[in-house]
Amino acid sequence: MEFSVSNKAKRLTVILIGVGLLFTAIGVFTSMNDHHFATRLLTNGLINSFFFFAIGLGALFFLALQYATESGWYASVKRVIEAVAGFLPYGMALLALSLLTITFMDGAHIYTWMDPEMTNPSSHHYDEIIAGKAAYLNKGFFWIRTIVYLAVYFLFLRGFRNRSLEEDRVGGTEIHFKNYRKGATFLVFFAVFSSTSAWDWLMSIDVHWFSTLFGWYTFAGMWVSTMVVLVLLTTYLKSLGYLPKVNDSHIHDLGKWTFATSFLWSYLWFSQFMLIWYANIGEEVTYYMMRIENFKILYFSMFFINFAFPMLILMSRDAKRNVRILTFVGLVILVGHWLDVYIMVSAGSLGANAKIGFLEIGMALLIAGLFIRIILNNLTKAPLTPVNHPFLDESIHHEI
C-alpha cells in the first residue's frame, strides 16, 4: 500500500519547525551577547545533529543486523526501518556542518584540542596531555576519520536501499544473499567505527579523560533511541490503517528490543560509572565530578528514567503489546536519551554555564520536526510492505 503524508502530520511538522525556529530566534536574541554564546550555539548544534544522526545510523545498523542474521520477522516492518535509516544523509549533513563550524572556530571551547595554543610548547595555554594525544587528535586526522565514517555509512545505506527497491522489481534470492554478505561486512565496519567515532565526536570533548567503554555506551544509547522511533513510527502507521501485515507479535518484538536495549544502555552506563567510582583515580573521576557538580539532578534522574521506566513498565508481555504504554514509555525515554546526549556534550563544553533554555528546546524541536518530516517523506517513496522479500511470508505469519 502506498503511503501519503496526512495533512495533520504535515501541520504537526510545520508547527514543530515553526516553534523550533521561533524559540531558537528568541534564544539567539536573548543570549547573543553572552560570553559563551558561540560555544552554546555550537554545543546545541552538535547535540541535536548527533542525536538525530545517531537514530538514523541506529536504523542502518539494525537493518544490517537483520540482513546478517537472515531474520524473517522484520520483513513487514522493513520499510519503516529503511525510512528511519533514510534520514542518515540529512543527519550527516547537519553533523558535518556542526563539526565544520567548530573546526573553523578552532574547537570553539568544545574540542579544546583543536586550539593550536594547547599544543604549542611556548604558549602559556600549553597542555601536556593534549600535546601527547596530538598524533590522534588533530584537525587533519579527525576529518579524515570523519569523512571515512560518513562515506562508509552512506555507501552501505545507498546499497541496501537500492537493492531493497530492486528486490521489489525482480525478486529471487540473489539479492537476499548479497544483502546477507553486505550486512555482515557493514557490521564489521560498524563495530570499529561506532566506537572510534564516539571517541572522536563525543569523548574528545572531555579531552583529558578516556574510557574504553564509551563507544559501546554511546552506541547503546543510539540503539535504544532507534528502537523507540521504530516502535512509535510503526504504531503510528498502524493506527492510520497502514501496514495491515504487521500484527501484535511484531509490535511485541519491537517492544522487546526497546526493553532489551534499555537494559544494555543501563548496564553500560553503570559499568562505566562503577569502575571509575571504585578505582577513584583522579584523571578518571573528573568526568563524573563535572557531571555531578553541574548536572546532579538531571544526570541521575536521566539515568533513573532511562533504566527504571522501561524495566518496570515494559516487563510484562501485555505491556509490550499495548500501544499506549509503548508510546508513553517510548516518548519518555526518547527525551531521556536526548538528555543523555545533552549532558555528554554540554558538561564538557559549557560545564557550569550550561542551561536548558529557549535555544536548547528550540533547536531540538526544529531538528525533530525536520526529522519527522523527512522520515514520513521517505515512507512515500516505496511500497510500505516489501513485495518480493524472501521472508515476507514468514513475517506475515509471525506469531510469538
Add this chain to the structure above:
Amino acid sequence: MTDKVIYAMYDDDDVLKDGAKKLVANGVKISEVFSPFPIHGIDPIIGIKNTRLGIMAFLYGLTGLLLATIGMRFFMVTDWPMNIGGKPNFSYLDNMLAFVPITFEFTVLCAAHGMAITYLLRNKTLPGMPAQNPDPRTTDDKFVMEIRLSENTSFNQEDLEKMLRETGIIELDQKDIK
C-alpha cells in the same frame, strides 16, 4: 470416580491443529495435547491460559534481590565492616554501587533456579518422575490429543470418535482411568 479418556493420534502437527480447531468449534473440550515439540499456536485453540511463570520469575527475582541486600549488609557492614580500597565501610548506602553486581547476579540466580524448579514441579517432570504421556511415540514423531468424557458430557463416546475420525487421525485409543 472413573473416567474414560480418548486418545487420538496424528502424524502431523498442522493436521492436529486444524482438527482441534474444528472440534473446539463444535463445542468439544480438549483436555491435553502431547507433542514432541511445542506446537506453535495450539494454546489458544485448546484454551490453555497464558503461563504465570513470568510472575513467579519476578517474585523469585525480588526474593534474590532482598536476600542479597540483607546478606551483604550483614557480612560487609554490620558483622565486620570490610575495608576495601578505603571506601566508607559503616554504611551500606554509601557503598551501594559496589554491591550492585552481586545483587544483580543473585537476583538472576534466584529467578532462574526458581523458574526451572517451579516449571519441573508444576509439570511433574522432575528427574525420575513417571512419564505422563500416554504413548512413547509422542516423544518421537507422533502427536496425541486427549479428550476426557467427563469434560464432554453433552457428547457420547461414539459422537466424539466419529468427529475425531473426520479430522485425519491415524490411530484411536481409549482408556479407563480411576
